[in-house]
Amino acid sequence: MSKKISAPLIRTARLLDLVPYLNTHQGIALKELASHFDVTPAQMSADLTTLWMCGLPGYTPLELMDLEFESGFVSIRNAPTLSKPRSITFQEGVALLLGLDLIASSLPEGRKDLLTAVVSLRQRLITILGVPIRLSVIPASSHAISAIIAQSIASQTALVIDYHSMYKDQNSKRTVMPVELYENNNNQYLRAYCFTALDYREFRVDRITTAEPTAETALIGISKPNSEKIELTITMTEPSRDVAERFALTQVAIGVPHTLASYSRQWIARSVMASGGAVRLDAPLDIRAEVAKKAQLMLDRYKAE
Amino acid sequence: MSRKIERLINLTIALLATKRYLTKSEIFRTVEGYEGSPETKERMFERDKDDLRSLGIEINVGSFDPLFSDEAGYRIKSENYQLxxxxxxxxxxxxxxxxxxxxxxxxxxxxxxxxxxxxxxxxxxxxxxxxxxxxxxxxxxSKDLDIVTDAIANSDFLTFEYLSSDLSIEDRNIVPIALSNRSGFWYVSGVDQEVQEVRTFRLDRINGDIQSRKNTEGFEFPVDFEFDEIRTATKAFAVIDVRKGKGNALRTLATATKDLGEWDQIRVPIFALESLAVQILWHGDDAFVHEPAELRQIIIEQLTALKSNHE
Structure with missing residues (x-):
């Protein structure tokens, strides 16, 4: 809907929204008003001049809106018809509802008051939209953890984190000095100096199970590359969306070898195992042999039990 | 251009202020800005109505006099206009x-x-x-959220090409009813017109553009649909041995854990057999399935294929 709206219509909408805003912000500075509506002061003056000509049929001074803005401060009288804010559109409502759902999942425990307010707002918005619709957001990582990290970056305090390494399938406790939070491929990452590894490390935020500020501080060393890239070649043997997404293949033809790179041997071996019969690892040969051996070992156990 | 804007504002004010439906001739006579031949005014008014509707302003059409429904009248109800x-x-x-x-x-x-x-x-x-x-x-x-929300609002049809799990492209036709975001991915759920059941699609698996088509057939919202219905409704469980200190991702799914010494035995609810099999295979020889037989069968088949592919 919104994308097809032309410039004159955008201006019409702005004028309709200006009237109720002025009603509750009498005497606002023209400059401030312009910046609230994200237009230049000159455009705002032009808008007000247009609005000044509008009113109820009859269009005598009695029916026209009474705007005063020459002093640089804007006030409005005689505009009862448009005095209430316009209702929200379906898309605006959807945007707010999804946003509220995300907020609800990020509220810390113990703020039941805010959760109650979110639930009540959601119900009122759904009533306004008047269409049955289900909307929901479940974020990947706990925003409570993200919030602790964001705070520790701001205050430059170290954190003790419990981290689960997916590739190694190991839990570890580490002391880190957070540097930045960033997003990549739908995942949020923390870049931090790790006092355990004595080097910079990247951590996926959804795999940090706890984070607590600690008083420990130490000088931060100089970054050095921590591991080497491993080149691998895989061939898809059966069409599989899972495989295409797991290995981020852009070209999905069967029987065509793909050469990729990874920093983790564990990731390569596990990803091939998880793909089952849909993929063949052509290189490196040692990981290939490891996969065959593990498959045989597991088959033996399945036969025995 | 500002004359058109003035006319639209004046029309909005007039239709909002009126306590009864205004006929077209009344509008042309009293609202400032309608000029020219009758045909010109007519065209202007039609366009103005469309413009206001595209701004989300609902214009009600009704009869001026319910006993003599000769001419249609127009008004904007303040309860629809106001927030x-x-x-x-x-x-x-x-x-x-x-x-x-x-x-x-x-x-x-x-x-x-x-x-x-x-x-x-x-x-x-x-x-x-x-x-x-x-x-x-x-x-x-996702660039598709606009078109999806508009279609949900009007219960319109959405047609698109969808990448299925075996990488084949399927044509889908749905009436969308829900929009969700899980771990950063957008999903649309809707009544699949082929099977008349609710199906869920990940937006980034849609191939090319989504087409939207007006629904003139009417649509009944499936009342019993809830997002995570399957999550709570499942009665099927898998029994899996997981090596001590390993299989953390599987352990987070478990509803019960039994200590077996070197191993733990966990009970995991089954929502989708194939995706559970993928998670189990990811853990290699740190996970071993006892039940159900179907899941064991999938694992054994995949392991056999893995072995022959890598020998």
Missing amino acids: DLGEITPTEISLLSLAADAWQGAALADAAQSALLKLSAIGVPADPIDIPGISPKLSNS
């Missing part, structure tokens, strides 16, 4: 701002900001919420 959120508190305003800001730079950012602009006219100042670092974002954005 009615009831009493609103400064804290609620802050929550709505946070909700709108979650879209920063993402698909519905414009819609979210224009909603905020309307809310600001209520004149209730925001009361900053005292939670450090709370500013969640709906980052990963």
Whole structure:
């Protein structure tokens, strides 16, 4: 809907929204008003001049809106018809509802008051939209953890984190000095100096199970590359969306070898195992042999039990 | 151009102020800006109505006199035009701002900001919420959200090509009813017209553009649909041995754990057999399936294929 709206219509909408805003912000500075509506002061003056000509049929001074803005401060009288804010559109409502759902999942425990307010707002918005619709957001990582990290970056305090390494399938406790939070491929990452590894490390935020500020501080060393890239070649043997997404293949033809790179041997071996019969690892040969051996070992156990 | 804008504002005011339906001739006579031949006025009015509707303003068409329904009349009902959120508190305003800001730079950012602009006219100042670092974002954005939300609003059909799990491309035709975001991925759920059941699709698996088509057949919203219905409704469980200290991702799914010494035995609810099999295979020889037989069968088949592929 919104994308097809032309410039004159955008201006019409702005004028309709200006009237109720002025009603509750009498005497606002023209400059401030312009910046609230994200237009230049000159455009705002032009808008007000247009609005000044509008009113109820009859269009005598009695029916026209009474705007005063020459002093640089804007006030409005005689505009009862448009005095209430316009209702929200379906898309605006959807945007707010999804946003509220995300907020609800990020509220810390113990703020039941805010959760109650979110639930009540959601119900009122759904009533306004008047269409049955289900909307929901479940974020990947706990925003409570993200919030602790964001705070520790701001205050430059170290954190003790419990981290689960997916590739190694190991839990570890580490002391880190957070540097930045960033997003990549739908995942949020923390870049931090790790006092355990004595080097910079990247951590996926959804795999940090706890984070607590600690008083420990130490000088931060100089970054050095921590591991080497491993080149691998895989061939898809059966069409599989899972495989295409797991290995981020852009070209999905069967029987065509793909050469990729990874920093983790564990990731390569596990990803091939998880793909089952849909993929063949052509290189490196040692990981290939490891996969065959593990498959045989597991088959033996399945036969025995 | 500003004459057209003036006319649209005047028309809105006139239709809002009236307590009864105004006929076209009354509108042409009293609302400023309708000039020219009868045909010109007619065309102007038709376009103005469409323009106001595209701004989300609902114009009601009704009979001037219910006994003599000779000429249609028009009005805008104030309960449709005005925002009615009831009493609103400064804290609620802050929550709505946070909700709108979650879209920063993402698909519905414009819609979210224009909603905020309307809310600001209520004149209730925001009361900053005292939670450090709370500013969640709906980052990963999809260009299709516009078309999907519009189709949900009107119960229109959406047709698209979907990448199925075996990489074949399927044509789908749905009436969408739900929009969700899970771990950063957008999903649309809708009644699949082929099977007349609710199906869910990940937006980034849609191939090419989504086409929207007007639904003139009417649509009944499936009342029993809930997002996570399957999650709570499942009665099937898998029994899996997991090596001590390993299989953390599988352990988070478990509803029960039994200590077997070197191993733990866990009970995991089954939602989709294939995806559970993938998770088990990821853990290699740290996980071993006892039940059900179907799951064992899938694992054994995959292992056999893995072995022959890598010998």
